[in-house]
Amino acid sequence: MTKDSETSGVIQEVELSLFETQKKIYPRAISGYYANVRWFVVWFTQVLFYGTAWLTWNDRQAVLFDLAARKFYIFGLVFWPQDFIYLAVLLIISALLLFLVTAVAGRVFCGYACPQSVYTEMFMWIERKIEGDRNARIKLDSVPLSVRKISLKTAKHAAWIALALWTGFTFVGYFTPIHTLTLEVLNFSLGPWQLFWILFYGLATYGNAGWMREQVCKYMCPYARFQSAMFDKDTLTVTYDTERGEPRGSRSKQADYKALGLGTCIDCHFCVQVCPTGIDIREGLQYECIGCALCADACDLVMDKMGYPRGLIRYTTEHALTEKLDRSGIVQRMLRPRILIYTGILTLIVAVLVLSLTLRSPLKVDVIRDRGLPRITENGSIDNVYRLQIMNTEEFPHRYSIEVSGIPGVALISDTDFEMPAATTKVIPARIRVPDGAARKGSNKIIFVVRDRDNAAVSVTEKAAFLIPR
């Protein structure tokens, strides 16, 4: 480069920062079919999130993740650390669901249900109510500081922070009983960790939904990047129909655009103005596109006004455009092997999960043989001692009994019946006796059955080794 400037003497150089400055996006409000769907999902997920924490079930919080006691309560179910596999299954289901939905309809999760989009939408609503729509906001940001500007900005940030703190409070309310938490907040007696997490989660909400917005999707989110790898030419994406729209250009409503040699796009930039990531969908599919279809809503509005058919921007597939497929053609292509395989695996895993949850035993038993040598009693019979680690995972006390079988004459010498308080773990020592000569020397298989005395359907069978000294 230096060489160039030396030889030519004309070209000059400036030193520039190598990073991109964030261009602030002022999305314009839009109403329409997809906007309504978005708002429906916002309401649905947020009523669920803010509301569920307050529900009560069996005299306790309905959904509570008690990390200190290592018990997760979800309505009637209590999950213990031993049930951790269900978390893995839940994650597998989520991943498969993401694969499936993305292969069918692109990044609709991003556009409609992702918390980043949902909270951004809520924060933008507040912003719009306080500062006004796109043009008012652009104007407000361009004028120098004034009392009005300061008061509007203060009001906006105050409202944002209030919502963010409420979100943080609700989040912590899933880990600490929310009624207790409310009292602690009112008495200013929060524990340091609760305070930290309320503020941290609140700050993350405020920062991500208020300031970062599309930057999170563009630069931080890993899903955004790898979801594109799940697209194929039959995936529904928000698409600008180039053939129909081009050449774009302004015209009067009365003009015959075909005679003018124009397409249906009137180049009004409405689609660009409503886009929450600030892109121009007419340039084709871009990695910033979160598939929310607000541009489709905007375009339909304009097309209606112009008296043109709707759908210049719509959800469609690449093949639909190149091969001129109609609606049923698109649906037919949708049932391609990859979709069927995803659906099949997903259905299978969900079925296994449901089955496993229904058959899940509230009683858990582990049998551990004492390390010590077997004991030989007076009359030659052999004793082995075991520890039965019993867990009553239910929220009610239970009465259990122990049975043992597997060798002729095998018997339990210690107590057979015992009781367990609600949700407890206990070690029960059990002495098992086998008559002289009833089993061969070495290791013999015996079977423990722990049975609920009040409910015959609940029992756990565990194998163990009985040692006869050589």
Place this chain on the structure above:
Amino acid sequence: MADFINNWLGTLLAFIVAISILGCAVLLLSQSKMKIKVGADGKPLPVETTGHVWDGDLRENNNPLPGWWMKLFYGTIIFAVAYLLLYGGFGSYKGYLGWSETDEYAAELKAGEAQYGPLFQKYMAMDIPTVAKDPQALEIGERLFLNTCAQCHGSDAQGVRGFPNLTDSDWLYGGAPETIMATLHDGRNGFMPPMADAVGNADDVLNVANYVLSLSGSPHDEAKAQLGKAKFAVCSSCHGEDGKGIQAMGAPNLTDKTWLYGGTVAAITEGINKGRKNQMPAYKGVIDEDKLHILAAYVWSLSNTPAKNAQTSNKL
């Protein structure tokens, strides 16, 4: 670090840490700006690639990071410096907060002491039989027993060969609460010397073994037992004339059917010939005094609760 040699390692590490942080800052500063050509209109020309070319035709597109991301890098440098100042790690500097894992451990122990101390103090103030009536104390005791004693005495405390049954009322050294406490505290060293030479020849040993079995009415050869009776004199200095043993020295009672090593002619002959050596370790200093107190109460309760007594009797 400086504890085991001199300061040079600490100084070296401090130097490396400082150089690394400084290096990161310099690298960031130098790489975040570049000279760009200016077009005819006075505005910088767009930069399509970074100018790096590999394999002749692979070019790196210019995909600049957002500004806030660059600032995060500077944030990590500030964080590193603040962390080193607060928590140490800069050579042998201990940090402004003086935090250490050892101190945190000590603090947690102290907090635990403050939380559970009163409970143990409460039981310390009671005598062992009173503690043995307290269900919560017994639960603590059972857990201590399963952790510490069950390896030898078994999870149900009924012992195995060589390790005494703690649930019956037969005691080698005595089953009074204080005696149990003394056993836990100082341990026991059981020792019976090889007696074969003192008893006589192999036949004599066999006869004495049969006599010993006859004391408890266990199966034995009556004729041999009669012959062995006289030879038992050498045993009586420890086990007593009547064979009932002496708890003060841990010599077992031979007239009951409780046998630590088995009640057969073979087992007893082996004992006479080779002697017996056994040990219960001392737990003084291993387990806190207040926990030993509860453990003693639990062990005492095993043979002194009506329900437990019923359980220990052999059912078969």
